[in-house]
Amino acid sequence: MTTVTPTDSDTFTRDWADWHRRREEALSDPHGxxxxxxxxxxxxxxxxxxxxxxxxxxxxxxxxxxxxxxxxxxxxxxxxxxxxxxxxxxxxxxxxxxxxxxxxxxxxxxxxxxxxxxxxxxxxxxAHRGTPAYPPTPQWVLTGRYVPFDVPRPTTVGAAVEGLEHVYDAPGRIEFALDGLPLSLTAFDGIAPGSLSVLFTDTTAGVTTYPAVRSLAVAAPDEHGLVTLDFNRATNLPCAYTDFATCPLPPAENRLPVAVEAGEKLPYERQSPSAQS
Known part of the structure; x- marks a missing residue:
């Protein structure tokens, strides 16, 4: 596994905790x-x-x-x-x-x-009492390479609402390796200019994480096309909490055949009572 190891583990954990707190604040907004x-x-x-x-x-x-x-x-x-x-x-x-x-x-x-x-x-x-998450660890901070397509590819994906589809332009894919296994993810444009957004599932889906989709924000590639995939910051979309969301689902190629035991887990709102005890 190729990792980027922070020099200060306390800083790493504190930065993640601050990020997670801001996520919860946004999720719990009075009109969120x-x-x-x-x-x-x-x-x-x-x-x-x-x-x-x-x-x-x-x-x-x-x-x-x-x-x-x-x-x-x-x-x-x-x-x-x-x-x-x-x-x-x-x-x-x-x-x-x-x-x-x-x-x-x-x-x-x-x-x-x-x-x-x-x-x-x-x-x-x-009644919301926060979102459970895996403990943050540097081993899930991976280096990837962004490979742009010659032209953005219109990509149709499903939605959390049956019968609805979304179409996004995919500017490229991100290639990376996990324990020596080569993997790739189709990327969409992120919120900040030049940044990327990835929708994915993995083999934890439906077990410890939301079955349909998780999302990962990726900062803009550097001059060599390298990107950082910090799966500790993999997030749920609104559909993980409410049936009143129209969230996009991952393209088929973004269903990873590995367990990404990092990031946000299945919300308490979707867990059975026995799982919460």
Missing amino acids: FLAVTGLHWLTPQPQRFPDAPGQWHTDENVVVVTLGDGEAITVAGRRVTGRHTFGPIAERGGGVVGVDGGVVEIARRGGRDILRPRRPDHPLRV
Whole structure:
């Protein structure tokens, strides 16, 4: 196994603990994914939902809400009543509006408009007690080589929601070795310019980690194309916690035939009572 060994193990563990704490803070945000109360797919037919004011529908690539007597939403700090139009909304785009007791996310996923109300008092958020994880260890900090494709490859992947697909442009793959076994992962663009993002599973999936997907952020390659794969920071996507997420799944080639015993484990929310004892 090729590893990058930190010179100070205390610093390594402390840095991981700080990262894990920030992850939990973001996850537990009052309007984060643990606060989502429903996933509603909009149609041309106006619909009313139990966790959002008004009637909602799509109309030629825009989202329309019609608010009844006594109903209001807050859009960009302004109180709105009656009829209001949003959009058009870009694929994987969206925004939130304020409602009494929380917010409502309006977004577009898989070519369809969705509504996701979020309330800080949602039981899933209130009861959340952190995400279990493997203890961090330098042995899971690996060196890889980024191999760019001649042109980005449109890659279709499944989603946590049955019947939904996502299409991402894959700029290249990351090659690495684990205990002498050559492996590779198709990479997508990350959040920061030049950075990469990897969706994967391994043989711990469904045993100690979430079955469908984990994610790993990878900093931009250096001038030699080398990257660091710190699997200690492998994370769950929102679908690991809630059924109201539309997370992408890994491409088939990213299902690793090895056990990556590092990073975040199966959330308590998905564990059986006997597994939590």
